[in-house]
Amino acid sequence: MNDMTPIAKVQTTLKDWETDQEVRWCPGCGDYAILKAVQRTLPEIGADPAKTVFVSGIGCSSRFPYYVESYGFHTIHGRAPAFATGLKLANPELDVWLVTGDGDGMSIGGNHTMHVLRRNLNTQILLFNNEIxxxxxGQYSPTSRPGTVSPTTPLGSVDRPASPCAFALGAGGRFIARAYDVSKELPSVLKAAHAHQGAAFVEIFQNCIVYNKDVFADFTEKAGAAMGQLWLKHGEPMLFNKGTKGIALDTETLALKVVDVVDGDWQAAGVRVHDEKNRALAHLLVEMxxxxxxxxLGVIxxxxxxxxxxxxxxxxxxAAAGKTANLAKLLSKGQTWTVSADQA
Structure with a gap:
């Protein structure tokens, strides 16, 4: 079975993807950085505004279609995957981007997110995760951490948070990636998602400046980035902290572990090489x-x-092979009846 012919590339600039709408998020919101990363990526992948569609549900992230100069649908809470599915089936040539949030896509929309992943609809799914x-x-969301204080959890949340990437893998997703709002690597992750033929799921950690400020600062800020970020590259060793530490597999427990790398000899330390086609490894990585x-982070x-x-x-x-379309014949086929005047 062959997939559809790739969409022809066109030449555009960043300005071609900016609308005349005032971008309205809270000052300092991570959504601004994600929007700009997407708008910069679209010209680089040769996207065609006339064949590009952004579909969203409800939430802060769901303002996205207003701010990208292309076709867009601002739909209903959690149901964006259903609209995206209809679009692709009606016109497979469309390049469909699905924008959702942890509340929209993992709560009321969890069912729809699961099905768009298991069906493997050819779309890019960007899930903005601000854990609120x-x-x-500012109510707590499905991804909020234990102890999160919010209007609905004034004494701190006791829920166990959902892991979007683990959820996506469990639902049968074939492309799983992670990045964060202000990361310089975000465009490269978006390009990889777009190149993937099928449902490409990208979790983007997004700083909510008002209700959950700096919740990801431990690994996104400069002070913690070296120890806190493992950027994955296919075929390369899983190293972090400037190459002094790595991820190895404990063969007894079949679990990952952190090892020290001495004098750059990562092989002697037992550091694993990342294999993006290894589903078992992907499960271990998203659960760390x-x-x-x-x-x-990166393509998992x-x-x-x-x-x-x-x-x-x-x-x-x-089904249509050798058949001629005849609507009248179809309508009169099967059980039909006539209501006479005296029966009416």
Whole structure:
């Protein structure tokens, strides 16, 4: 089964993707940086504004379609994947980006997020994770950490938080990546997601300046970046802290562990080489607890398979082979009846 022919690339600039709408997020919100990263990435991948669609649900992140000069749909809470699916099936040539948040996509929309991933619809899914409900004034969300104080958890949350990337893997996602709002690596992650044929899931840690300020500062700020960030590259050793530490596999427990790297000899330390097609390794990486481990960032898993819309189109073609469309015949087929005047 072959997927659809790639969309032809066109030449644009950053300005071509900026709308005349006033960008309205709280001053200092991480969404500004994500928007600019996306707008810079679109010209670099040769995206065509006439064939690009941004679909969102409800939340701060869901303002996105207003700020990108392309087609866009601001839909209903958690249901953006259903709209994206309809768009791709109606017109597979469209380049569909799905923008959601941890509250929109992991709570009321968890069911829809699961199905768009398992079906493998060819779309880029950007989940902005700020670990809070920002638009509705700071209630705790499915990804909020234990102890999070909010209007709905005044004594601190006792919920166990959901892991978006672990969820996406469990739902059958074939592309899993992570980045954060102001990261210089975010555009490269977006490019990799776009190059993937199928559902590409990108979790983007986003700083909510008002309701959950600096919740990711331990690994995003300069002071903690070296020890806190593990940027993954396919075929390269999993090193961090300027190459002095790495991630190895404990063969007895089959769990990952942090090891010291002496004189740059990562092989002697047993550091693993990242294999983005290794699903078992991807599960271990997304489940690493931050603190004893760094945060796994970049492309964690990338192993494409045929897309949902390609399978649907192939099925439609088979079903229509040798047949002539006749709507009148279809409407009169099967059980029909006539209501006479005296029966009415």
């Amino acid at each position: 409900y920002g638009l509705t004034k 607890p931050f603190g004893p481990f760094p945060m796994a 898993y990338d192993d494409p398979r045929p897309t949902f819309e390609a399978a649907v189109i192939e099925e439609r073609t088979r």
